[in-house]
Amino acid sequence: MKQFIACVLILLTSSSVQAQQYSLKNYKAIDGLPQSQVNMVVEDAQGYLWVATQGGGLARFDGSEFKVYTTLDGLSSNIISFLKIDSKQNLWIVHPRGITKFDGRTFKVFEQPGMPANNKRLRRIFQQGDSLFFLSSPGTLGKIFNDSVYYWAKHVKKNKNIAYSHLLPSKETMLYLNDSSFVILGKSGKRSFNHSNDFNRLYSMFTMNQETWLFTDSGYFTLDTEALIFTKRDLKVKNTVLFYDSNKNIFWTRYKNHLLKETITTTTHKVDTIKIEGSIVQILPDSEGNTWLATNGNGLYKYFIQDFNKCSSDNMRSVMAILKEDDGTTWIGTTNQGLIRMKGTKVEHFIDSKEPYRNAITCIKKSPDGTIWVGTQYGLGQYQYKTKTFKWFTSNEGLSGSSITSIQFDEKGNLWVGTFGAGLSYYDGQNFKHYTIKDGLNSSSIFSLFYSAHYKSLFIGGEFGISDLKNGLIYHPNIAEIGNTNIYSINPFRDSLLLIGTGGSGVVLYNPRTMYKKRISSKEGLSSDFIYFAAADPHDDIWIGTEKGISRIRLDSNLQIESTLQYDHTNGLEGIEANQNAFHLAKDEHYFGMIDGLYEFYTIESKEAKSFPLHLTEVSLSYGKRGIQSYSKGVEGFFKIPVDLSLPPDENNISFNFNRVDKRYPKSVKFKYRLVNHDRSWSLPSSKYEANYSNLPPGLYTFEVISTNNIGAWDLTPLRYNFEVEAPFYQTAGFLFTITVLVIGLILLYFYLRVRHKVQRAVELEQIRAREQEMLRKEIARDFHDEMGNQLSRIINYVSLLRLNGKSGMSQQDLFSKVEGSAKYLYTGTRDFIWSIDPVNDELSKLFIHLRDFGEKLFEEKSISFRAYNEVREKIVLPYGFSRQANLIFKEAMTNAFKYSEAQNVKLSLQRRGNMFIMSFEDDGKGFSVPDLKSTNGLQNIRDRANRIKSILRISSTPEDLSQDRKGITIISLEFNNIKLIKYGITV
Numbered sequence: 001m002k003q004f005i006a007c008v009l010i011l012l013t014s015s016s017v018q019a020q021q022y023s024l025k026n027y028k029a030i031d032g033l034p035q036s037q038v039n040m041v042v043e044d045a046q047g048y049l050w051v052a053t054q055g056g057g058l059a060r061f062d063g064s065e066f067k068v069y070t071t072l073d074g075l076s077s078n079i080i081s082f083l084k085i086d087s088k089q090n091l092w093i094v095h096p097r098g099i100t101k102f103d104g105r106t107f108k109v110f111e112q113p114g115m116p117a118n119n120k121r122l123r124r125i126f127q128q129g130d131s132l133f134f135l136s137s138p139g140t141l142g143k144i145f146n147d148s149v150y151y152w153a154k155h156v157k158k159n160k161n162i163a164y165s166h167l168l169p170s171k172e173t174m175l176y177l178n179d180s181s182f183v184i185l186g187k188s189g190k191r192s193f194n195h196s197n198d199f200n201r202l203y204s205m206f207t208m209n210q211e212t213w214l215f216t217d218s219g220y221f222t223l224d225t226e227a228l229i230f231t232k233r234d235l236k237v238k239n240t241v242l243f244y245d246s247n248k249n250i251f252w253t254r255y256k257n258h259l260l261k262e263t264i265t266t267t268t269h270k271v272d273t274i275k276i277e278g279s280i281v282q283i284l285p286d287s288e289g290n291t292w293l294a295t296n297g298n299g300l301y302k303y304f305i306q307d308f309n310k311c312s313s314d315n316m317r318s319v320m321a322i323l324k325e326d327d328g329t330t331w332i333g334t335t336n337q338g339l340i341r342m343k344g345t346k347v348e349h350f351i352d353s354k355e356p357y358r359n360a361i362t363c364i365k366k367s368p369d370g371t372i373w374v375g376t377q378y379g380l381g382q383y384q385y386k387t388k389t390f391k392w393f394t395s396n397e398g399l400s401g402s403s404i405t406s407i408q409f410d411e412k413g414n415l416w417v418g419t420f421g422a423g424l425s426y427y428d429g430q431n432f433k434h435y436t437i438k439d440g441l442n443s444s445s446i447f448s449l450f451y452s453a454h455y456k457s458l459f460i461g462g463e464f465g466i467s468d469l470k471n472g473l474i475y476h477p478n479i480a481e482i483g484n485t486n487i488y489s490i491n492p493f494r495d496s497l498l499l500i501g502t503g504g505s506g507v508v509l510y511n512p513r514t515m516y517k518k519r520i521s522s523k524e525g526l527s528s529d530f531i532y533f534a535a536a537d538p539h540d541d542i543w544i545g546t547e548k549g550i551s552r553i554r555l556d557s558n559l560q561i562e563s564t565l566q567y568d569h570t571n572g573l574e575g576i577e578a579n580q581n582a583f584h585l586a587k588d589e590h591y592f593g594m595i596d597g598l599y600e601f602y603t604i605e606s607k608e609a610k611s612f613p614l615h616l617t618e619v620s621l622s623y624g625k626r627g628i629q630s631y632s633k634g635v636e637g638f639f640k641i642p643v644d645l646s647l648p649p650d651e652n653n654i655s656f657n658f659n660r661v662d663k664r665y666p667k668s669v670k671f672k673y674r675l676v677n678h679d680r681s682w683s684l685p686s687s688k689y690e691a692n693y694s695n696l697p698p699g700l701y702t703f704e705v706i707s708t709n710n711i712g713a714w715d716l717t718p719l720r721y722n723f724e725v726e727a728p729f730y731q732t733a734g735f736l737f738t739i740t741v742l743v744i745g746l747i748l749l750y751f752y753l754r755v756r757h758k759v760q761r762a763v764e765l766e767q768i769r770a771r772e773q774e775m776l777r778k779e780i781a782r783d784f785h786d787e788m789g790n791q792l793s794r795i796i797n798y799v800s801l802l803r804l805n806g807k808s809g810m811s812q813q814d815l816f817s818k819v820e821g822s823a824k825y826l827y828t829g830t831r832d833f834i835w836s837i838d839p840v841n842d843e844l845s846k847l848f849i850h851l852r853d854f855g856e857k858l859f860e861e862k863s864i865s866f867r868a869y870n871e872v873r874e875k876i877v878l879p880y881g882f883s884r885q886a887n888l889i890f891k892e893a894m895t896n897a898f899k900y901s902e903a904q905n906v907k908l909s910l911q912r913r914g915n916m917f918i919m920s921f922e923d924d925g926k927g928f929s930v931p932d933l934k935s936t937n938g939l940q941n942i943r944d945r946a947n948r949i950k951s952i953l954r955i956s957s958t959p960e961d962l963s964q965d966r967k968g969i970t971i972i973s974l975e976f977n978n979i980k981l982i983k984y985g986i987t988v
Helices: 002-017 733-804 812-837 844-860 882-901 937-948
Strands: 022-027 038-043 049-053 058-061 066-069 082-085 091-094 098-102 107-111 122-128 131-136 140-145 148-154 162-167 173-177 181-186 189-194 202-208 211-216 219-224 229-233 240-245 250-255 258-264 269-274 279-285 291-296 300-305 308-310 319-324 330-334 339-343 346-350 361-366 372-376 379-384 389-393 404-409 415-419 424-427 432-435 446-452 457-462 465-470 473-475 487-493 497-502 507-510 517-520 531-536 541-546 549-555 561-567 578-585 590-594 597-601 615-621 634-636 641-643 645-647 654-659 671-676 690-693 699-707 719-725 865-870 905-913 916-923 952-958 969-976
Touching: 038 082, 038 279, 038 291, 049 082, 082 122, 091 122, 098 122, 122 162, 162 202, 173 202, 202 240, 211 240, 240 279, 319 361, 319 372, 319 590, 319 597, 330 361, 330 372, 361 404, 361 578, 372 404, 379 404, 415 446, 446 497, 457 487, 465 487, 531 578, 541 578, 541 590, 615 641, 615 719, 654 671, 654 699, 654 719, 671 690, 733 812, 812 882, 844 865, 844 882, 844 905, 882 905, 882 916, 882 937, 882 969, 937 952
Parallel strands: 319 578, 404 446, 446 487, 487 531, 645 719, 865 905
Antiparallel strands: 022 300, 038 049, 049 058, 058 066, 082 091, 091 098, 098 107, 122 131, 131 140, 140 148, 162 173, 173 181, 181 189, 202 211, 211 219, 219 229, 240 250, 250 258, 258 269, 279 291, 291 300, 308 597, 319 330, 330 339, 339 346, 361 372, 372 379, 379 389, 404 415, 415 424, 424 432, 446 457, 457 465, 465 473, 487 497, 497 507, 497 531, 507 517, 531 541, 541 549, 549 561, 578 590, 590 597, 615 654, 634 641, 654 690, 671 699, 699 719, 905 916, 916 969, 952 969
16 A cells, blocks of 8 residues: 555656656667667768667668668778768768768778778768868878878878867867867868967867867866957866757766766756666767767667656556546546545545455546546445545446446436446436337447537447437447447547547547548558547547557548657557546646556657658669669769659569658658559558559659658658650650551552552453453354344345246245244344343343243144243342353254154253252153264254353253153253352442
8 A cells, every 4th residue: 555655646746847757768789780889870861860880880770770781782891980971961981991981872982002000090080161081090180072082191280199179160170189289170271279378188078059168177168269269167067078968958978987967057957867888989969859879888879758757656557547627636547456536745545445346447527516426347436525435336226237337427417327238327316217228229338428418419339339319219320430349439529520439440530410420540540440549639639549559640620630640668658558548638738547557648849859851762673673773864862863764665663762760759650652643542651661663554653752740740742753664666656657657658558559450450341341342242243143144044035036936936835934934033033132132131030931931932832731940039140141142042942842852741940959050941752862963063052052151051861762662851951150149348
């Protein structure tokens, strides 16, 4: 009990005595530091710390990790005694026997000439104007100008060595020589003076308030560097001054082997001992409010102000609930150590020795009438001010359950109590009323409650989302994001919104009236999605407690994330896991109960911290495997980023590395990036500082990246990098133009050749037609002469015979009959001739009908039975001249059958077999012997006609044999497939 009260007293006095609690963090080899002997630390313009070690090489620190450079990377030696960043941000690295220059990409080594044993040991380097000067043992000066060494060892004064060097407020360099004289190197040259009239021995020099102070055997002096006058000064600091921090007005001093921090005001002189191991080599305040202590043998220390001060000793363990009243009375509930009430210096401790579960406090609330109510794992306690005791309510007194999880009051002062496993209880001061699953609750376990006077509703958080109790009815809002999630916290935000903390789905902002909802999760930068509490302070900053620490978020008027900061063990939280109801958020103070005690948040003044710019550290091809400089017009910046980058089409795999140095909140730095003309939106916030793009198509691109600054706010203007991926030759405008012209030319050539071909074809066709017409005329003339001319000649002869032999010889009747027959034959031949040359009749069906009609008239005269069969139903167009020749062939056959066959039945047929057409004529007459008739003129004539129309003529005949009672049969068939097909198309 005494130990516990002692820890409470520490809690009471911590706010006033330890308003700013500093902390030390040690970086050693296990943290990535290459070697524990640190000789020097410098900070560059990007915020990086460059650490020189005694044998481990050079290290670059960005707050999160060390990047190490050694002789394998190009250093002259892994032993580094001094570092200097020049005006062009080049890093000069001093080794015992040489110097290395690092420009961010390459190392350049300057080695002393001669044998190593004869070389002088280099100590430090400084810049004066455009030149760099370096000191060597035993005290000579060397000079580098335009990356060339002018000399390695030269005395400032003849035979005099340099003991110390100091950078004056005027940026001039003052050298202290071994003859007790000073030399100031400036634009006007060298100025020399002595201190023998003022003091004998110089111990140290430092700058304070733009004055140069000297600590000597005669006390403190200041130096007027213009008049070269020493002035005796008083300073309350009696120890050796190692460094003066002008930003914080702190003297870093040494007493024996102890490092001291001395703060002097007009009324106080405070001295703090900094407990570190190893001797101090250098003290460096950085631009973010941290102080770095380089030690000889114990690594690097960061001395910084904690964001969180632990207000309790280790005896106070988990703090589960906090309530601070307006009069300053503070109530603290613990896990198993009961309840603490503090007012001023008075401390009261409430612990139940009979019922230990009542010592596990879950929540503390103050009713509108000022009554304090405490929820425990066994019962609800009402504080009695008169007796300073608690009146307890359990299930025996009417509560639905005894394990209390949350307490709320409505505007009438009525009490709402959430329980674990027993639903919700309502208490009006006289009676209890219960709400269970039967009444509409979605779970028997209530984890959080919030009564909203704005909505006149009680919001209930359980195992399966959130419920709304209004006017005795329970509603279940449809919030898909938290439908099956435990709700551990419900708190108001800007009156109309609810902040809902979930066990796995992050934080949800919800408007019960408009049904607006917005989720904030690890994708938006939270350290975890398991939320113990989410609540807003009077400044509208949202504080979120998780199992991985505490997050602080600020939203703008559109509820977009404006800033995000993460706090964990690096910010002073030793036990990083938060508790559900353990927070107090007031205007000027913030307290949080964690699993290891109570913490107060300390707001660091923004003027103490600088936010460094976001920058690119590398642009590479194929993850650095391919060179990129040859595709750019130059480089810029310390990291030599390519300028005006234009990549060939086969080098389209590009990587970007970027960073923002934050040595105070390194885990809070988040990045978002996008590639304009490729990505549709920004990437999700991430701590990853690399972006890779593969197989980029040709085009102009802009890589944009933003990050959070030292207050967690996102950059308003992104960092942009423009580059181009060239199109392959077959996609260039010139190539496409050439191809277009070529294609158009080919098209025009094609049409030209086609038209030319058509013209030539037309000319050829015209010539062919002319030849065919000539041949046709000759053929018509020949046929006319053969067929009709003969008949006309006969008629003429018969008429002449009539004239000469009119009265004797051949009878006139016979001559008239012959004239009549010749005239009929002439008429029929003329008609067939005219029919055959008519193009309308160049059709197979019309040819067949014409032959059928001829046969019917012919065989009707002798009563010979004639039948015609047409099995072809298609409309078949015949080549020109085909009808005439075929007509003559079959008329010849029919006429011969009529005259000589003595047939009783004849048949004409037309059929199709595949692509072949067969027209045949058959009679059952006396037949004939085919070999005997092969040389006859009539048979040869029809064969010639068949050959003209490229058809096959087949003649088969079986002679009549009366002795065997066998009739004869004759078949004449014409086979052809050279039909004319009509084609349709378009001619351009």
